[in-house]
Amino acid sequence: MDRPNLPLNGLRAFEVAARQGSFTRAAIELRVTQAAVSQQISRLEDLLGVTLFTRTSNGLVLTDEGAALHPVLTRNFDEIGDVLDRFLDGRYRETLHLGVVTTFAAGWLVERLPAFVAGHPGISLRLFTNNNRVDIAKEGLHMAIRFGDGDWPGLIAVPLFEAPLSPLCAPELAARLRDPADLAGQTLFRSYRADEWAMWFAAADAACPDLQGPVFDSSVAMAELAAAGLGVALLPALMFRRQLSEGRLARPFAAEIATGRYWLTRPRNKPPSPAMRAVESWLVEESGRA
Known part of the structure; x- marks a missing residue:
């Protein structure tokens, strides 16, 4: 035609x-x-x-x-x-839409973005947060950072780093927790990955109590409630360094579990653009320092 x-x-x-x-x-x-x-x-x-x-x-x-x-x-x-x-602001720039699980964005990525922007003036990087459930094609994204095992059909997954999970809570509550068994009397916040607490108690060599706490799809929300003294959340401590250093959260036990890692993903059937290659290279380099 x-x-x-x-x-x-x-x-x-x-x-x-x-x-x-x-x-x-x-x-x-x-x-x-x-x-x-x-x-x-x-x-x-x-x-x-x-x-x-x-x-x-x-x-x-x-x-x-x-x-x-x-x-x-x-x-x-x-x-x-x-x-x-690339012409939206009157000059040639490549725009890249990056989906990011909210925990990673708030706990690691956002504070590093100024360095990326300064080093890549020709790239406009736009973030779109999610709860780790994302469809790159349907949501108009170029790439996405997510947590898991790296096995997503149709996607190339580049490993970034692990972020092991451990119990976090308010410092006042942490001071009363002497042994993992003490958690049996506390509200234990849960994520949609139902086996995490059982895995942690096994790693801590303690019996897992009957889990009745509320289920959340946001680690950030669990962290806020834990900081308020309303329960204990199993969270990636690396993503909440700021709250730990400020004394808003505390880590009562050293035991931790690795249930996956963060990955940068992109469609397998689409060649990467120069901006995609630049973002991947930068994330891999920065994650090596983590």
Whole structure:
């Protein structure tokens, strides 16, 4: 098809709907109505003479024709967007969207960003925090820092560093904890990884009590509640050095467990841009010092 005849609006609507798996979510991203998205895709299907989606109760499913078209559009729209981002402030700069688990951002990364900015004036690094559940493609990210074992399908994972977990609490409470068994009478805050406390008690050679404490998806929230004296949180002490040095938190026991590490991840099927390579090199170098 000749370039002047390319149905750009329909192609854009199709790419977003295929990526989001929903006309409703596509409409939100494109800032139009759901009906407008549906109409654009219907016109595209009429023009091409094929069906691009099968509508099911679970959402949109790409047909063979849609599956052939989608990755080509995604790759090219991403490349166009990347180049346009570099001109947003009137000069050529490369913008990089980095997803970061909140604990890592607050406890390690943000304080180091001024050094990165000073050393890389041609890169605009934008952070988007999450609770360790992130989809790079759907959220418009280039890379993401997350915690785990490094095994994420479709992603290249570069190891940064471990951050072992240990109990942290208010200093007043820590002074009353003489033995790991003393934790049995305390509120133990839990994360969505249900086996962490059991692993820690095993490492401390103590029996794990019946766990009844609230479950959180944010280590930062657990740390704030622990600092207020409302319970004990199992946290990566490395990420809360500031609170420990300021006396807001205390570490009553030396025992710790390693349940994973922080990783820098990026899509396997997309070549890294110069900014992505620069961020990776800088993070690996800085994490070596950690």
